[in-house]
Amino acid sequence: MPHHRRLHLRGVVLPDGDQRDLWVVEGVVRTEPVRDADTVATGVWLMPGLVDAHCHVGLDADGAVPDETAERQALADRDAGALLLRDAGSPADTRWIDGREDLPRIIRAGRHIARPRRYTRNYADEVEPDELGATVERQARAGDGWVKLVGDWIDRDVGDLAPLWPQRALMAAVDRAHQLGVRVTAHMFGEEGLTELLAAGVDGIEHGTGLTADHLATMAERQVALVPTLVQLDNFEAFAAAGEAKFPSYAAHMRSLYASRLQVFADAVEAGVPIYAGTDAGGVLPHGLIGQEVQALGQFCSTEYALGAASWRARRWLGRPDALTDGAPADLVVFDADPRTELGVLRHPRLVILRGRLVG
Numbered sequence: 001m002p003h004h005r006r007l008h009l010r011g012v013v014l015p016d017g018d019q020r021d022l023w024v025v026e027g028v029v030r031t032e033p034v035r036d037a038d039t040v041a042t043g044v045w046l047m048p049g050l051v052d053a054h055c056h057v058g059l060d061a062d063g064a065v066p067d068e069t070a071e072r073q074a075l076a077d078r079d080a081g082a083l084l085l086r087d088a089g090s091p092a093d094t095r096w097i098d099g100r101e102d103l104p105r106i107i108r109a110g111r112h113i114a115r116p117r118r119y120t121r122n123y124a125d126e127v128e129p130d131e132l133g134a135t136v137e138r139q140a141r142a143g144d145g146w147v148k149l150v151g152d153w154i155d156r157d158v159g160d161l162a163p164l165w166p167q168r169a170l171m172a173a174v175d176r177a178h179q180l181g182v183r184v185t186a187h188m189f190g191e192e193g194l195t196e197l198l199a200a201g202v203d204g205i206e207h208g209t210g211l212t213a214d215h216l217a218t219m220a221e222r223q224v225a226l227v228p229t230l231v232q233l234d235n236f237e238a239f240a241a242a243g244e245a246k247f248p249s250y251a252a253h254m255r256s257l258y259a260s261r262l263q264v265f266a267d268a269v270e271a272g273v274p275i276y277a278g279t280d281a282g283g284v285l286p287h288g289l290i291g292q293e294v295q296a297l298g299q300f301c302s303t304e305y306a307l308g309a310a311s312w313r314a315r316r317w318l319g320r321p322d323a324l325t326d327g328a329p330a331d332l333v334v335f336d337a338d339p340r341t342e343l344g345v346l347r348h349p350r351l352v353i354l355r356g357r358l359v360g
Contacts (some may be wrong), residue, residue: 001195003040003251004026004356005358006023006024006035006036006037006038006250006322006356007019007024007038007040007353007356007358008022008023008024008036008037008038008039008040008042009021009022009024009039009040009041009042009044009046009334010022010039010042010044011041011042011043011045011046011325011334012044012045012046012338013046014045014046014048014307014311014312014339014340015047015304015307015308015311015312016323016325017340019187019233021033022324022332023039023044024046024330025037025304025355025356026062026238026356027329027330027356027357028045028327028328028329028330028356029324029325029326029327029329029330029332030326031114031325031326032240032326032328040351040358041207041212041334041350041351042339043244043304043315043350044335044336044350045325045334045335045336045338045345046324046333046334046335046339047307047311047312047332047333047337047339048082048155048312048315048321048323048324048328048331048332048333049081049082049083049084049311049315049331049332049352049354050080050082050083050277050290050291050300050310050323050333050346051084051085051086051101051276051277051284051290051311051314051335052077052082052084052085052277052278052279052290052293053086053088053227053276053277053278053310053314053316053317053318053356054086054088054206054227054229054278054279054280054332054354055082055085055086055087055088055091055279055280055282055287056087056088056089056090056280056281056282056283056289057070057073057077057087057089057092057094057106057279057282057287057314058070058090058091058093058094058095058282059089059090059091059092059093059123059221059282059283060077060117060282060283061283061284062120062121062122063084063122063123064090064091064092065092066095067154068143069098069288070092070094071097071103072287073158073282073287074097074104074105074287075280076286076287077288077290078102078103078104078177078352078359079288079289079349079359080287080289080290080291080345080347080348080349081290081291081333081339081346081349081352082106082288082290083104083105083108083331083333083352083354083360084104084105084153084314084315084318085104085106085108085304086106086109086146086186086278086318087106087107087108087109087186087228088109088146088148088206088278088280088358089109089110089111089112089123089124089148090108090111090282091111091122091123091124092106092230093166093221094106095122095220098165100355101354101357102354102359103110104354105320105331106144106209107146107318107335108142108143108144108146109139109143109144109146109185110125110138110139110141110142110143110145110147110148111123111124111139111142111147112124112125112142112144112148112150112151112187112270113125113127113135113136113139113147113148113149113150113193114127114149114153114164115127115128115129115150115164115165116128118150118153118155119150119153120248120283123283124150125138125139125252126234129165129166129169130169130172132165132169132172133169133172133173133176134172135171135173136176136177136180136184137176137180140177140180140182143182144185144296144337145183146180146182146184146185146220147177147183147184147185148184148185148186148187148206149165149170149184149185149186149187149197149202149206150164150165150187150188151163151165151186151187151188151193151194152164152188152189152190152192152193152249152252153187154250156246156247158209159246159247159248159249159250160164160190160247160249160250160253161189161190161192161254162190162192162193163192163193163196163343165193166195166198167196167276168213169195169199169286170197170200171199171200173199173200173306174199174202178197179276180203182203183203183204184203184306185200185203185204185205185226185227185250186202186204186205186206187204187226187276188205188206188207188210189207189209189210189257190209190210190257191210191212192214192249192328193212194210194211194212195215197250198215198218198219198222198303200223201223202303203222203224203225204215204224204225204226204227204311205219205224205226205227206225206227206229206278206280207227207228207229207232207233208227208228208265208268209228209236209257209260209264210235210260210264211226211259211264211267213267213271215272216267216268216273219271219273220271220272220273221266223274224273224274225273225274225275225276225317226265226268226273226274226275226276227275227276227277228261228275228278228297229263229279229293230261230277230296230297230299231279231280231289231293231296231298232279232280232283232284232285233258235252235256235284235285236258237254237255237256237258239254239352240254240255240258241254252302254289255349262299262300263300263302264282265301266300266301269300269301269305269338273295274313274317275301275305275309276309276310276314276317277290277293277294277297277306277309277310277314278293278294288318288341291311291343291344291345291347291348292345292347293307294306294307294310294311294346295344295346296345297309297310297343303339303340303341303343304340306343307339307340307343308348309347311337324336324341330353330355330356330357331349331355332353332356333349333352333353334349334350334351334352334353335348335349335350336350337349337359342348348359
């Protein structure tokens with residue numbers, strides 16, 4: 001564990017853009033001078049710790065992983081500057097991470113909820129529609145204020161993406177989640193089923209490549225969150241190629257969704273849909289990709305919007321402190337250049353400070 005010493009930094013503090021001195025003492029930020037502090041950086045840019053709003057600690061392509069693998073995943077995220085993780089579904093018990101001062105904070109959604117044989121093996125709590133409400137209750141207890149539904153996936157009988165849940169089951173399940181005080185998010189690639197999910201009152205859409213103008217208008221009005229996971233969407237061609245021989249309609253659909261994705265997300269920004277940065281790390285992707293994800297967001301929005309999607313706006317959305325003000329938790333990332341000018345800077349933090357400790 002790095003020594004917990006007093007730190008001093010001077011630089012441009014985002015998002016306000018003012019040049020200031022900050023001190024770190026006993027795990028919090030201070031704005032008045034502190035004695036015996038070590039100056040660790042000057043002439044730099046400082047941001048509240050980054051957020052990966054869609055990842056899976058404790059998961060790989062085959063399902064749950066041992067604790068030592070989950071630890072390596074969390075360390076990779078931390079070293080990339082992602083100090084707050086929204087775990088959007090994992091079969092692994094990672095509560096032990098909460099006791100580690102050197103690992104990121106995690107907000108869990110319990111386990112994915114899907115129908116039998118309608119999602120990746122070993123990932124989900126697989127149930128039929130009449131069990132959905134009870135399963136939401138179970139995963140709400142396992143999570144930290146979120147549950148995660150698989151809204152669509154390939155239906156081999158149809159040969160294409162198709163929704164998993166009937167409307168009545170969705171309505172009852174989302175209502176029950178809200179009664180329990182938890183939010184509901186849903187995995188969605190395609191167009192079909194989005195209207196029903198939004199009508200049921202979900203609080204978030206993951207991926208969202210099939211969103212239409214009507215869907216975006218509804219999401220903007222209700223401030224339903226969208227986490228596009230752009231680095232994961234780059235795998236759509238591989239998904240299409242793998243299924244093309246048996247399911248040509250599915251393959252064509254996935255390619256079409258990929259081709260239109262940036263326009264869909266640009267339209268979402270224009271409509272006022274809140275967008276946040278998430279990598280979908282775990283499963284098939286490595287952890288530590290948050291800088292790459294933010295850089296990809298810059299393809300359809302301003303640099304400051306993309307930065308907020310992975311820092312202060314995301315923290316506010318998840319109910320965590322969102323600014324480096326006096327008394328705030330000392331979770332911050334330090335860069336040698338201005339990320340507002342070049343988003344690629346986020347891929348190479350100079351320093352990472354977690355709970356007041358210099359960890360990277």
